[in-house]
Amino acid sequence: MKLLLEHAHVEGIRYYDTYRKHGGYRSVEKAFKMTPDEIVEEVKKSGLRGRGGAGFPTGMKWSFLAKPEGVPRHLVCNADESEPGTFKDRYLMEFLPHLLIEGLIVSSFALGSHATYIYIRGEYAWIVDILEQAIAEAKNNGWLGKNILNSGFDCEIYVQRGGGAYICGEETALIESLEGKRGNPRIKPPFPAIQGVWMRPTVVNNVETLAAIVPIINNGGEEYAKIGVGRSTGTKLLSVCGNVKKPGIYEIDMTQSVEEFIFSDEYCGGIANGKRLKACIPGGSSVPILPANLLLKTAKGETRYMNYESLSDGGFATGSMMGSGGFIVMDEEQCVVRHTMTLARFYNHESCGQCSPCREGTGWMYKILKNIEYGKGKLSDIDLLWDIQRKIEGNTICPLGDAAAWPVAAAIRHFRDEFEWHVNNPDEAQNRNFGLAHYADPIHIPAGA
């Protein structure tokens, strides 16, 4: 089931004429025959949940937008995409820029945004050119600018390049950055829906969320809601990396089991180089890592599926999260300690430094993990790590603190003996790049894998 990537492989789909020939911009024509409130209603009916990581219902978010008389409102597209393991928005923007522009026009109309910004991570420099070209094409063909299609609605879309900072993906940091400041998250409330960019009411949505508005308007919210399972409606893009045969971008309707997703040829094609599955971080680096047995089956022994509810079944004790859809797969020779160390370094590097638990805690976690990985750790360090991550979680201004704590907590929870092994075998810990192979999926190797 493909909604977003249906035409991704059509030659020239990046350009306006081809995109239009394949049904592009129909949703804008349809939207202008509706009222903004009717569009918000359709989005509510669709059950669409934000694809940036938190999974908040988009229609509900839109209905919170304040509309004081005489104050302009803004839609901001979050294209900061910096969560390790996540590269789906890049794919959408690189290959289907007009799909995003189309979604932005409809969403801008629904929210009353006459100046809409795409905040894109600074490293995606070549994608800025692709987007700006698509915007120019859309404008030349009358889909942007003044009085679009004689609707009386004016809209411009601008691309804003960031400067390299993961924290600017957090919506209030993004807003600060858009205002030309350091990316320090704001204390909420006030929420962006009331006071966002330049203190004006603002909606921040992920690239994939805004692209999904196109099929929702084209087919209707109810049709969209029929796809998927339960509260996981529609399709979701997954970016797969690590040790699978076919890393890349997949669009799924969330009915697949994790096992099917990893091992079937339609998706990841199994583990690369004839190795076995050891562990997986299913939703971007911030979500808990799961060992193979808990990944394929829940603690209750039920099949685990690729959707919001099933991936989080068991809570943090035995489950994980859908998160941003960054699916990181590790084979039997990979070292959880080393992987966790790189993530701790990442969060330490990316902490904006405003709150001491996050600023200091991420530094300590990195240092301790580095010691353990390089054979200089003590057994008591493992408890110390646990203690530090607990003291960060929930005690910071923005969720980066939690995002830094969770991967460490889950690694210790599920792979404690791998940490102990590093401490007890300091010489080997230093020399080898992997930990305990016995963690490789001991219970369930599907036929043909």
Next chain:
Amino acid sequence: MKFSAEKLNKVKEIIARYPEGKQKSALIPVLHLAQEENGGWLSTEAMDHVAELLSILPIEVYEVATFYTMFNLKPVGKFVFEVCRTGPCMLNGSDNIIEYIKEKLSIREGETTPDGMFTLKPAECLGACGYAPMMQLGKHYREHLTKEKVDAIIDECRRNAANNN
């Protein structure tokens, strides 16, 4: 450093994207232009010029330039290899690629070769995890790196530099 007439027009175009009086919003995009214009890094002079253009205080520019990793506050080589070393790339051998570059160019992370040609800048996840190992080189990504590919990239850079002289 002064912007060329063409770049000044670009600056004006960027400022026009924001509401009246909110020209500070143009800061990060304009700093990118300044860095390009100034040989890949931001000198105090370059930052002061940006402050003047946007009618903001120099300190407002320094604050921002020091926050974002893409801005270099020291001179860098003609070619900056920003090799990702975060988890997903590590799973596919980025450690070996970084070691290989260090050996081949006889520099450590963060250093520039004596001829001013190459800088090795370790990077955190650049959104290319499925195409690992990878590096950013200028505006573009080089993906699925191998030792052979690194050799070819280094040769390519040397050729480009020779052709431009």
